[in-house]
Amino acid sequence: MSSKVKTQSMISSQYQRENQLLAVWKRLRTNPGAVVGLIILCALILIMVYSVLFISYEEITVINSKNRFAPPSAEYPFGTDEMGRDLMKRIFYGSRYSLAVAFGSVFIGMVVGIFFGSIAGFFGGWVDNLIMRIADIMSSIPGTLLGMVIVTILGANLINLLIAVGVASIAGFIRMARASVLTVKSNEYVESARAIGMSELRIIFTQVVPNSLSPLIVTATARMATSVLSAAGLSFLGFGITAPKPEWGALISGSRAFLNYAPHLCYFPGLFIMLMAFACALLGDGLRDALDPKLKK
Amino acid sequence: MLRYSAMRLLLFIPIIICVTFIIFALMDLAPGTIVDTMITEEMTEEDIEFLRSKYDLDKPMIVRYGKYLGNLLRGDLGSSQITGLTVWSQFSERWPNTMWLSLFSLMFGVALAIPAGILAAKYAGTIWDNITTAIAMLGLSMPNFWLGLMLLTVFSLKLKIFPAAYDGTWRSFVLPVVANGFAMIASITRQTRSSILDVSRQDYLRTARAKGVPERQVTTRHKLGNAWIPIITQIGMMLGVTLGGSAVIETVYSWPGVGYLMVEAISRRDTTMACGCVILTATAYSLVLLLVDLVYAAIDPRIRSAYARGKKRRVKA
Numbered sequence: 001m002s003s004k005v006k007t008q009s010m011i012s013s014q015y016q017r018e019n020q021l022l023a024v025w026k027r028l029r030t031n032p033g034a035v036v037g038l039i040i041l042c043a044l045i046l047i048m049v050y051s052v053l054f055i056s057y058e059e060i061t062v063i064n065s066k067n068r069f070a071p072p073s074a075e076y077p078f079g080t081d082e083m084g085r086d087l088m089k090r091i092f093y094g095s096r097y098s099l100a101v102a103f104g105s106v107f108i109g110m111v112v113g114i115f116f117g118s119i120a121g122f123f124g125g126w127v128d129n130l131i132m133r134i135a136d137i138m139s140s141i142p143g144t145l146l147g148m149v150i151v152t153i154l155g156a157n158l159i160n161l162l163i164a165v166g167v168a169s170i171a172g173f174i175r176m177a178r179a180s181v182l183t184v185k186s187n188e189y190v191e192s193a194r195a196i197g198m199s200e201l202r203i204i205f206t207q208v209v210p211n212s213l214s215p216l217i218v219t220a221t222a223r224m225a226t227s228v229l230s231a232a233g234l235s236f237l238g239f240g241i242t243a244p245k246p247e248w249g250a251l252i253s254g255s256r257a258f259l260n261y262a263p264h265l266c267y268f269p270g271l272f273i274m275l276m277a278f279a280c281a282l283l284g285d286g287l288r289d290a291l292d293p294k295l296k297k
Numbered sequence: 298m299l300r301y302s303a304m305r306l307l308l309f310i311p312i313i314i315c316v317t318f319i320i321f322a323l324m325d326l327a328p329g330t331i332v333d334t335m336i337t338e339e340m341t342e343e344d345i346e347f348l349r350s351k352y353d354l355d356k357p358m359i360v361r362y363g364k365y366l367g368n369l370l371r372g373d374l375g376s377s378q379i380t381g382l383t384v385w386s387q388f389s390e391r392w393p394n395t396m397w398l399s400l401f402s403l404m405f406g407v408a409l410a411i412p413a414g415i416l417a418a419k420y421a422g423t424i425w426d427n428i429t430t431a432i433a434m435l436g437l438s439m440p441n442f443w444l445g446l447m448l449l450t451v452f453s454l455k456l457k458i459f460p461a462a463y464d465g466t467w468r469s470f471v472l473p474v475v476a477n478g479f480a481m482i483a484s485i486t487r488q489t490r491s492s493i494l495d496v497s498r499q500d501y502l503r504t505a506r507a508k509g510v511p512e513r514q515v516t517t518r519h520k521l522g523n524a525w526i527p528i529i530t531q532i533g534m535m536l537g538v539t540l541g542g543s544a545v546i547e548t549v550y551s552w553p554g555v556g557y558l559m560v561e562a563i564s565r566r567d568t569t570m571a572c573g574c575v576i577l578t579a580t581a582y583s584l585v586l587l588l589v590d591l592v593y594a595a596i597d598p599r600i601r602s603a604y605a606r607g608k609k610r611r612v613k614a
Contacts, residue, residue: 142542229438233542259446
């Protein structure tokens with residue numbers, strides 16, 4: 001009997017959630033900014049898929065001394081670099097790094113932040129104090145600096161760059177998660193979950209967190225834009241993915257020596273970083289409006 | 298008020314201790330030490346051992362940290378392990394460059410962003426609002442080092458109007474200030490727009506208009522007067538961010554600032570220098586945040602009275 005009731009309630013809650021998602025999607029679709037952001041993001045993902053399938057690492061690193069610094073042309077739409085390599089292919093190949101950073105680092109920050117933030121908000125007391133003071137300490141170290149130190153320790157590669165950028169976002173997510181848990185935790189359904197004997201941890205992660213998720217999703221999407229920029233910045237400084245790998249920030253760093261006679265080496269990677277961050281920011285704004293219809297008048 | 302500031306400053310001590318410990322431990326965990334960067338072909342084992350003991354690398358990390366902390370509590374930040382110059386002298390020599398760059402960028406950003414935000418809010422929903430919002434969004438998405446390099450290419454290499462690197466004159470400030478300030482314009486504009494729109498729905502504006510206050514004064518006095526606080530938070534945060542994240546733009550313009558100093562220190566494993574710079578930068582950052590809090594109190598009577606009534610009534614931030 002009890003299992004039947006449980007199944008029923010699960011079905012109805014799942015149904016509700018789908019309905020909600022559909023409503024959010026409908027609102028999102030009417031927001032031109034969000035649609036543009038989504039299209040750009042999809043295009044970038046398609047470029048990444050194309051580069052994974054058709055562009056080999058050899059192809060973008062092989063040196064072709066006859067074609068150095070060719071300006072943009074029909075054959076090389078973005079021109080070629082100081083070693084005669086096709087810049088367009090290198091940028092396309094580099095899309096995987098930025099996409100990985102955008103999604104990966106935010107995922108790391110969000111998971112860790114939600115975990116600690118919801119514990120802090122739910123339990124309060126000394127747990128809350130401890131976690132929040134740690135968050136204070138983390139946010140008093142400038143993000144760029146923390147990123148540089150982490151990459152130095154762990155070594156310069158993609159995974160470590162993800163971690164470095166992700167760690168810098170943890171404190172923000174902790175605060176966000178704590179705040180939304182605080183508003184949710186006094187609701188009746190938390191009380192009733194406690195009444196039917198759910199453990200505290202289970203209540204947090206099955207009742208409280210799902211209901212406080214929407215502000216977190218908005219923050220996460222907006223944070224993706226910041227992460228792309230700070231990862232590019234770290235790579236630009238040499239603390240990230242380094243040449244010959246065509247990470248966009250590293251490409252810009254490499255172009256510095258040739259600004260005078262080959263500025264196209266700087267234009268294009270920057271445009272792509274900007275497109276990526278722009279798409280995430282637009283989508284974040286759109287999601288905020290779509291998830292919270294109250295905000296829009 | 299004074300008591301509150303004193304409390305905030307005292308609270309800062311444990312934070313500094315933790316931050317230095319984290320940086321120290323992280324730098325210790327990093328592969329390679331300062332000695333590795335000095336080893337040459339002709340060094341013998343003994344030479345290397347001598348160097349290791351000179352930097353206390355033969356002792357555990359906690360001993361070195363204890364020593365460092367002891368000196369720190371006496372106000373001695375130590376000296377660079379590479380150049381031998383004291384951290385304080387290096388930092389104080391470069392700090393003004395970073396500080397002026399950040400302040401000028403902020404002034405530039407605020408001067409353009411607040412009018413833009415007010416206009417966007419005034420014409421909310423029209424084409425002007427959309428254009429402003431779109432530009433702000435683009436500004437937020439633009440990597441500042443890229444914008445810096447673009448400006449460098451156009452104004453310094455092509456047109457030769459401004460110098461490409463720091464030369465001590467005002468001309469060398471122009472490009473970095475614009476590159477740095479652009480992202481600030483974007484975020485402050487957005488904040489201004491949204492907090493003015495928030496305030497515009499309040500009843501006291503209707504009251505002000507009803508009693509015949511001219512529209513100009515409604516905007517400057519009643520609207521802005523109340524919309525300030527989130528805008529000031531945003532401005533304070535932006536100042537903190539530029540002070541802490543100046544490394545990138547300083548690298549672009551070979552700017553002799555603190556950020557560049559830190560990048561060098563970290564990549565050369567100069568733990569004392571890196572730690573010292575972090576402490577000083579984090580201190581500056583926290584002082585800025587404290588200042589922002591005090592400014593709130595100055596402009597918002599509600600907050601001021603909460604302070605005046607003493608600790609008990611203070612609302613938790």
